[in-house]
Amino acid sequence: SMGVSFSNITALAPMVRVGTLPMRLLALDYGADVVYCEELIDIKMAQCQRVENEVLQTVDFVAPDDRVMFRTCERERDRVVFQMGTADPDRALTVAKLVEKDVAAVDVNMGCPKEYSTKGGMGAALLSDPDKIEAILRKLVAGVSVPVTCKIRILPSLEETISLVQRIQKTGVTAVAVHGRFKEERPRHPVHCDYIQAVAQAVSIPIIANGGSLDLVKTNTDIEEFRKATGASSVMLARAAMWNPSVFSSQGLLPVETVMEEYLKYAIRYDNNAFNTKYCLCQMLRDKVESPLGKQVQAAQTNAEISEAYGLQEFYQQTQDQLQARRDALQSDSQPDRPVMDGDYPPQITPKMFLLEWSRKEKLEQPLYETVQRSQDRSFQSTVTVAEKKYRSTLWEKSKKFAEQAAAIVCLRVLGIPEGRIGEEDSADIQQETETSETLVVSGNQSSCCVETGV
Numbered sequence: 282s283m284g285v286s287f288s289n290i291t292a293l294a295p296m297v298r299v300g301t302l303p304m305r306l307l308a309l310d311y312g313a314d315v316v317y318c319e320e321l322i323d324i325k326m327a328q329c330q331r332v333e334n335e336v337l338q339t340v341d342f343v344a345p346d347d348r349v350m351f352r353t354c355e356r357e358r359d360r361v362v363f364q365m366g367t368a369d370p371d372r373a374l375t376v377a378k379l380v381e382k383d384v385a386a387v388d389v390n391m392g393c394p395k396e397y398s399t400k401g402g403m404g405a406a407l408l409s410d411p412d413k414i415e416a417i418l419r420k421l422v423a424g425v426s427v428p429v430t431c432k433i434r435i436l437p438s439l440e441e442t443i444s445l446v447q448r449i450q451k452t453g454v455t456a457v458a459v460h461g462r463f464k465e466e467r468p469r470h471p472v473h474c475d476y477i478q479a480v481a482q483a484v485s486i487p488i489i490a491n492g493g494s495l496d497l498v499k500t501n502t503d504i505e506e507f508r509k510a511t512g513a514s515s516v517m518l519a520r521a522a523m524w525n526p527s528v529f530s531s532q533g534l535l536p537v538e539t540v541m542e543e544y545l546k547y548a549i550r551y552d553n554n555a556f557n558t559k560y561c562l563c564q565m566l567r568d569k570v571e572s573p574l575g576k577q578v579q580a581a582q583t584n585a586e587i588s589e590a591y592g593l594q595e596f597y598q599q600t601q602d603q604l605q606a607r608r609d610a611l612q613s614d615s616q617p618d619r620p621v622m623d624g625d626y627p628p629q630i631t632p633k634m635f636l637l638e639w640s641r642k643e644k645l646e647q648p649l650y651e652t653v654q655r656s657q658d659r660s661f662q663s664t665v666t667v668a669e670k671k672y673r674s675t676l677w678e679k680s681k682k683f684a685e686q687a688a689a690i691v692c693l694r695v696l697g698i699p700e701g702r703i704g705e706e707d708s709a710d711i712q713q714e715t716e717t718s719e720t721l722v723v724s725g726n727q728s729s730c731c732v733e734t735g736v
């Protein structure tokens with residue numbers, strides 16, 4: 282990784298529901314340097330499983346109820362900032378460790394005044410507990426390999442605001458985003474550029490100015506004006522970007538109709554939750570949300586129906602076909618039941634194939650595999666029946682393919698049959714779970730399978 286910079290950048294602000302993968306990729310396309318994800322709550326994230334989705338080519342963090350809480354991809358890895366809501370240093374670190382290899386930086390939200398955030402001591406509630414702020418940030422800075430940042434609102438006086446940010450700077454964070462409003466101020470109130478400016482002068486780390494969307498930043502050139510007005514190193518945009526993310530483009534604003542189409546293409550390509558897609562499109566439609574198009578979007582229940590509203594049925598179908606082709610390819614990859622000729626073993630003989638061959642020689646029925654998938658992490662376990670006896674690995678595997686191979690290995694070892702290519706090594710103790718999975722890798726099934734994640 283090149284390492285992300287927070288100096289002299291323009292960022293997509295963290296926004297609940299808005300800041301999911303399609304919007305982040307679109308903002309990057311238009312010229313944003315850094316994109317924040319929506320605030321994700323530490324307790325929910327800590328329960329998530331990291332899953333490599335080979336069909337979508339994404340990394341998904343999947344909750345026990347199978348919901349994808351955070352989906353990201355290679356394209357944004359050096360640009361995406363993972364924002365979390367937390368009030369607990371240990372939990373914050375657990376979550377940061379879970380995501381650190383897949384993101385450019387980790388951010389703590391200290392500015393959200395909404396009750397769902399503050400009631401757990403998170404968000405803006407942290408602003409009145411600087412000891413807690415310090416504990417969380419110090420723990421993160423010491424414990425993760427990526428930069429740590431935080432996002433705050435301003436305190437009732439300049440002095441308090443400056444001393445808080447100075448204290449935050451001492452924890453070793455890389456940058457601080459300052460939303461220039463007091464905790465009790467609403468988004469329609471004017472932003473306090475003088476506070477941001479005073480903070481920017483008082484510390485040496487980059488300050489990211491935020492809060493200018495309503496009256497100051499409407500076009501790309503306004504971003505530079507806002508940067509100057511606040512004396513900050515960088516600028517972060519929420520609403521202006523939500524209404525039209527092409528605000529990041531130095532080529533000027535694009536018609537929102539064009540932008541919505543580009544947004545929808547990403548939503549289709551990355552199998553975005555349809556309700557999330559609708560929500561974001563409705564934000565872009567703004568006062569046109571009651572137009573014929575707006576009504577069609579609101580009535581739609583699936584990404585396919587939303588595509589019809591925009592005349593993107595063909596793109597939708599082509600994308601589905603491509604994804605299905607990839608799914609099929611991965612699936613057939615996982616069923617290596619090619620016929621095995623006597624005395625003419627293919628080079629990539631697997632435990633399953635070896636067991637099949639052995640069964641034929643012994644005039645037994647073909648081994649029968651039964652695979653189950655458990656819901657909490659969508660992993661697989663397979664049982665193979667040979668000569669009316671069942672064999673099963675104690676390990677739960679990432680794919681059906683691995684699970685079947687694991688069952689075959691257990692069977693071969695229990696029956697004392699040398700395992701072909703990997704049979705040179707001494708028959709290992711099947712109770713050793715790690716041994717089983719290592720053997721699987723040796724047996725030539727390098728391509729891991731996708732775990733699909735319905736959202």
Ligand SMILES: Cc1cc2nc3c(=O)[nH]c(=O)nc-3n(C[C@H](O)[C@H](O)[C@H](O)COP(=O)(O)O)c2cc1C
Nearest residue numbers: 294295296297319320390460492493494518519520
């Ligand atoms: C729809 C929406 C969702 C938001 N969600 C978050 C969030 O998850 N985390 C956060 O720190 N701020 C959140 N905010 C606040 C923005 O990041 C930003 O601080 C605020 O909107 C002021 O910036 P702006 O004038 O550019 O809109 C949200 C704002 C909006 C409009």
